[in-house]
Amino acid sequence: MTGPVEGPDLSGRRAIVTGAASGIGQAVAARLATLGAHVVVCDVDAEGARRTADQIGGEALVIDLSRTAELAERTLDADILVNNAGIQHVAPVDKFEPERFAFMLRLMLEAPFLLSRAVLPGMYERGWGRIVHISSVHGLRASAYKSAYVSAKHGLLGLSKVIALEGAAKGVTSNCVCPGYVRTPLVEKQLADQAVLHDMKTDQVLSDVLLTRSAVKRLIEPDEVAGAVAFLCSPQSVSITGTELTLDGGWGAS
DSSP, X not given: OOSOOOSOOOTTOEEEEETTTSHHHHHHHHHHHHTTOEEEEEESOHHHHHHHHHHHTOEEEEOOTTOGGGTTTOOOOOSEEEEOXXXXXXXXXXXXXXXXXXXXXXXXXXXXXXXXXHHHHHHHHHTOEEEEEEOOGGGTSOOTTOHXXXXXXXHHHHHHHHHHHHHGGGTEEEEEEEXXXXXXXXXXXXXXXXXXXXXXXXXXXXXXXXXXXXXXOSOBOHHHHHHHHHHHTSGGGTTOOSOEEEESTTGGGO
């Protein structure tokens, strides 16, 4: 990223971004750091977390968020929390492994609850906080073969709304960003998985499966999602809470 980046002045703010070793999380971490925040790069990938932290002048927190029992009594200090970490697994419900389903809900719904729980006391004490959950267009709509992902992302919207109601009088906002398909390693793997599932070439999967309901026929760039997160941390968003900022290329309009 070159040149100045417009956005709120986050100098003196401490931000935790999960899944920040690559993809959307890395772009969000970089954007918040550019705006002056001290960013804690949280990821299970130790090398990737440290690399991102070094690049943006932040710090790395290496943690497996699926091990939720270890998060239950944890207290974290942050003015901004971005719950981004997630994975995808594609399989029909009757062939979806129960442990895989449970793992994905731990990582993408239970962990965001526990991390939010860990940062809220400090936010309440300071009278200011921003919690942004990276949900998905799949938090608003379903697709076949993605039962765990769709369930977790729908649940994340509900969690965000509850936090918004509880935090409103204490200076804390909670919102979701719901992107469509973003150019990330997760989507690249999904293209390969869907190609096998549908017996198609990967470029055909992109146009005929992933983007078939999108009016804008392109993948979203991670930096676009980072811009949405930055907006939700700005003074202009002070009355925006308990809602979703959707970047779906017109999917929801069809």
